[in-house]
Amino acid sequence: MTQPMIGHRGQETKALLKSIKPKLQGIFGTKEDVLIITGSGTAGLETAVVNTVNPGDEVLVLVTGAFGDRFVKICDAYDIKVHRLEATWGEAACPEEVKTYLLANKKIKVVFTTYCETSTGVLNPVSQLANVVHENSDALVVVDGVSCVGGVETKMDEWGIDVLVTGSQKAFMLPAGLTFVAASEKAWKVMEENKQSRFYLNLIKYRDRLADDSTPFTPALSLLFGLEQVLNLFEEEGLENVFARHTLMMNMTRAAMKALDIPLLTSDESASPTVTAVKPSDFDPEMLRKVLKKEFGLSIAGGQQHLKGQIFRIGHMGYCSPADVLQIIGILEIGIVKVGKMINLGEGVKAAQEIYLQQEALV
Ligand SMILES: *Cc1c(COP(=O)(O)O)cnc(C)c1O
Numbered sequence: 001m002t003q004p005m006i007g008h009r010g011q012e013t014k015a016l017l018k019s020i021k022p023k024l025q026g027i028f029g030t031k032e033d034v035l036i037i038t039g040s041g042t043a044g045l046e047t048a049v050v051n052t053v054n055p056g057d058e059v060l061v062l063v064t065g066a067f068g069d070r071f072v073k074i075c076d077a078y079d080i081k082v083h084r085l086e087a088t089w090g091e092a093a094c095p096e097e098v099k100t101y102l103l104a105n106k107k108i109k110v111v112f113t114t115y116c117e118t119s120t121g122v123l124n125p126v127s128q129l130a131n132v133v134h135e136n137s138d139a140l141v142v143v144d145g146v147s148c149v150g151g152v153e154t155k156m157d158e159w160g161i162d163v164l165v166t167g168s169q170k171a172f173m174l175p176a177g178l179t180f181v182a183a184s185e186k187a188w189k190v191m192e193e194n195k196q197s198r199f200y201l202n203l204i205k206y207r208d209r210l211a212d213d214s215t216p217f218t219p220a221l222s223l224l225f226g227l228e229q230v231l232n233l234f235e236e237e238g239l240e241n242v243f244a245r246h247t248l249m250m251n252m253t254r255a256a257m258k259a260l261d262i263p264l265l266t267s268d269e270s271a272s273p274t275v276t277a278v279k280p281s282d283f284d285p286e287m288l289r290k291v292l293k294k295e296f297g298l299s300i301a302g303g304q305q306h307l308k309g310q311i312f313r314i315g316h317m318g319y320c321s322p323a324d325v326l327q328i329i330g331i332l333e334i335g336i337v338k339v340g341k342m343i344n345l346g347e348g349v350k351a352a353q354e355i356y357l358q359q360e361a362l363v
Contacts, residue, residue, distance in 0.1 A: 001222045001223070001225050001363065003222075003225050005138070005221055006221065006309070008049075008095065008215075008218050008219055008221060009136075009214070013050075013219070013221065013224075014212075014213040014214065015213075016224055016225070016228060017036075017210070017214065017215070017219075017224070019228060019323065020036075020224065020227060020228055020231060021033070021034070021213070023034075023212070023224065023231040023234070023235065023335045023346040024028040024180060024231070025067055025182075025230075026238070027149060027150055027154065027191035027234065028154060028156045028164055028166075028180075028182050029104075029154050029155035029156045029157060029158065029159075030152075030157050030164070031157060032156075032157070032180050032182045032183060032184060032185075033182065033202060033207055033210050033211075034096035034180050034181070034182045035181050035182065035206035035207060035210060036178055036179075036180055036183065036206070036215065036219065036224070036227075037178070037179050037180075037181065037201070037206060038177060038178060038180050038217065038218075038219060038220045038223075039177070039178075040157050040167060040169075040176050040177065040278075041146040041165070041166070041167030041169075041170075041176075041179050042070065042074075042080065042146075043164035043179050043201065044144075044146070044166070044167060044179030044180065044181050045070060045071060045074055045144055045146075045165055046054050046074050046201055047113075047179070047181050047203055048142045048144075048163045048165055048181065049071070049074045049075055049078065049080070049110075050154070050194075050196050050198040050201055050202075051163075051183075051191045051194060051196070051201070051202070051203045051204075052109075052110050052140055052142060052163060052187060052190055052191060052194065052355075053075070053078070053080050053109065053110055053163075053194070053196060054194055054195050054196060055078065055079040055196055056079060056080075056081070056194060057080060057109045058080075058081040058082075058105070058107045058108050058109060058225060059075055059081070059082055059083065059085065059108060059109060059110045059111070059112060060078055060083045060084075060085060060098075060101060060102070060105070060108045060110070060112070060139070061075065061082055061083070061084050061085070061111075061112045061113075062085050062087070062093040062111065062113040062114070062124070062129070063084055063085065063086040063114065063120065064086075064087045064089065064091070064092060064093050064113075064114060064117040064120065064122055064124060065097075065114070065117035065118070065119035065120040065304070066088050066117075066119035066304040066305050067117055067119060067144055067146070067147075068113070068114050068117060068144075069305070070087075070144075071106065071112040071114075071142075072202045073142065075112075078196065078296040079202050080262045080267070083101070083105060083108065085097060085101055087329065088308070089119070089120050089307060090120045090265040090277070090279075090283055091267075091270065092124050092125060092269075092270040093113060093120050093124050093125070093129060093267075094131045095125065095128045095129050095357045096130070096132075098111070098129060098132050099132045099135075100131065101134050101145065102132070102133065102137045102139070104138055106137070107321045108137060108139050108140075109139055109140065109190075110131075110139055110140045110141075110142055111137075111139050111140070111141050111142070112142045113126060113129055113135045113141070113142070113143055113144070113145070114143070114144045115144060115145040115147075115149065115152075115154070116145070116146075116148035116150050116152070116272040116274050117272075118146070118147040118170075118274075118275055118313075119162045119277075119305070119307065120265055120266060120277050120305040120307070121265060121266050121272050121275045121276050121277035121313060122266050122270045122271070122272060123270060123271065123272035123273070124270075125150065125243045126141075126159060126161065127158075127159035127272075128337070129161075130143075130159050130160040130161055131159075132173040133160075134160050136311070139185050140162040140163065140184075140186065140190060141160060141161055141163075142161075142162060142163040142165075142184055143161050143163070143164050143165070143237070144145070144165050144166075144167060144174065145155070145164050145165060145166045145285050146167045146170055146171070146179075147170045147171070147272075147274055147275060147314060147317070148170070148171055148272060148273070149164070149166035149171060149172075149180075149318075150166065150170075150171035150172045150173075150234070150242070150248060150318070151170075151242065151243070151246045151273060151274045151317045151318065152171075152243055152246060152272070152273050152274065153172035153243050156182060156184075156268065157172075157184070157319065158226070161182065161184070161188055162183065162184040163182070163183045163184070163187050163328050164181070164182050165179060165180070165181050165182050167179045167180070167181070168180075168223060168226075168227065168308070168319065170274070170311065170317055171246075171274060171317045171318045172227070172230055172318065173233075173318040173319045174223055174226045174227060174230060175223065175226075176221060177220050178223050178224075178227065181203060181206075183203065184325065188207075191203060192204065192244050193206060194259040200217065211215060215275075216279075223272070228261075243273070244275060244321070245271035245321065246316070246317060247273045248322055248355070248356065248359050249273070249320065249321075249322060249325050250271060250272070250273040250274075250315035250316065251266055251322075251355045251359070252322060252326070252329075252351075252352035252355045252356060253314055253316060253325055253329070253352070254268070254271065254276060255351040255352055255355045256329045256332075256348035256349065256352045257278050257348070257353050258351065259347045259348050259350065260333070260336065260343050260347060260348045261343070262278055262280050262281075262336075263278070263280065263281055264276065264278055264279065265275070265278065265279045265307075265311055271294075273316075274315070274316065274317035275313055275314065275315050275316065276313065276314045276316065277303075277307075277311050277312075277313045278311060278312050278313070278314070279303075279310060279311045280312075280341075282341055283301070283336065283339045283340055283341045284309075284339065285302060285309065285310065285311055285312040286302060286309055287339045288300075288303055288312060288332075288335050288339050289312055290337065291335045291338050291339060292331060292335045293334070294332050295334075295335075296335075297354070298328065300312050300315075300329055300332075301313040301314075301315065313329065314332075322356055324351060326349060326352055326353065326356075329348045329352050330348075330349050330352045331351050332348065333341045333345055333346070333348050333349065
């Protein structure tokens with residue numbers, strides 16, 4: 001990423017985009033183009049909104065946490081009528097409820113959902129959700145996959161996802177600054193007829209230029225250099241192994257918390273392989289975060305919105321391995337003792353080690 005700049009309209013950049021293109025498609029699970037836009041993940045979410053929704057249209061947003069809520073806020077910024085179907089934070093969106101809602105509200109044109117709800121550590125059942133949407137309406141299914149695509153299996157075409165968005169700084173292991181958006185044939189038809197005004201985020205421009213291995217505006221070249229290497233890393237490890245590693249890190253983290261008798265926010269069934277939210281009942285998560293940061297330089301996230309002060313979150317995605325998980329749990333145990341909870345040191349680490357060994361035995 002520290003390579004000198006190259007001409008962004010020259011042959012070298014064309015060759016770079018040409019090599020990136022098919023690799024991104026593999027990660028999205030799509031034969032459609034994956035467009036690269038310079039902007040953070042939210043630019044990708046806004047791209048999905050302004051390209052698929054006409055002014056005055058009705059949409060349904062499945063809110064399972066702060067990022068579902070972000071779709072609502074983006075839609076509110078445009079002239080869009082938003083229906084909000086909210087789950088208890090920490091739980092997944094329920095396909096049956098979506099079905100009932102769609103049958104009672106026939107004008108809904110787009111359903112927005114979040115694959116991994118980063119604020120709660122829930123992995124929503126997007127394949128089932130897309131299925132009920134398509135069976136019960138003509139609506140498009142738009143999925144925010146920012147905090148998990150690249151870390152969990154994603155089959156955009158097979159699952160019937162119409163627009164899928166992700167970003168560079170989560171499971172893609174890069175600094176922030178790129179967002180990736182792909183759309184189904186059905187979504188392209190809607191986008192071509194869409195009357196919403198848009199300029200920088202007009203996805204059609206990106207599609208037309210990518211056909212020529214180019215971008216409509218100056219690309220963030222340094223990030224593209226990094227992206228090519230990230231895609232090479234995925235290829236070297238093998239996507240199946242990347243996903244298995246994330247599942248293993250999730251299982252190790254969850255087993256450790258259970259062994260230490262610290263409640264998890266999500267059920268095993270709806271837990272995301274990329275981030276684990278923990279809801280301690282007998283110590284203050286904010287104090288724990290402070291101790292870890294001060295004594296070990298270790299940053300773990302807190303809660304967002306109404307979960308602020310109630311949970312802490314451990315990210316285990318991207319450039320992260322079972323070795324990191326073991327280290328972090330060891331550190332966490334010290335922090336937990338320091339904030340006043342009685343535990344037997346090593347029990348969390350031991351539980352995680354056991355999960356690791358069990359999984360090794362399977363290979
Ligand atoms: C991080 C994240 C985003 C994007 O946030 P930016 O700060 O704009 O990159 C969107 N959705 C989810 C689920 C996220 O975790």
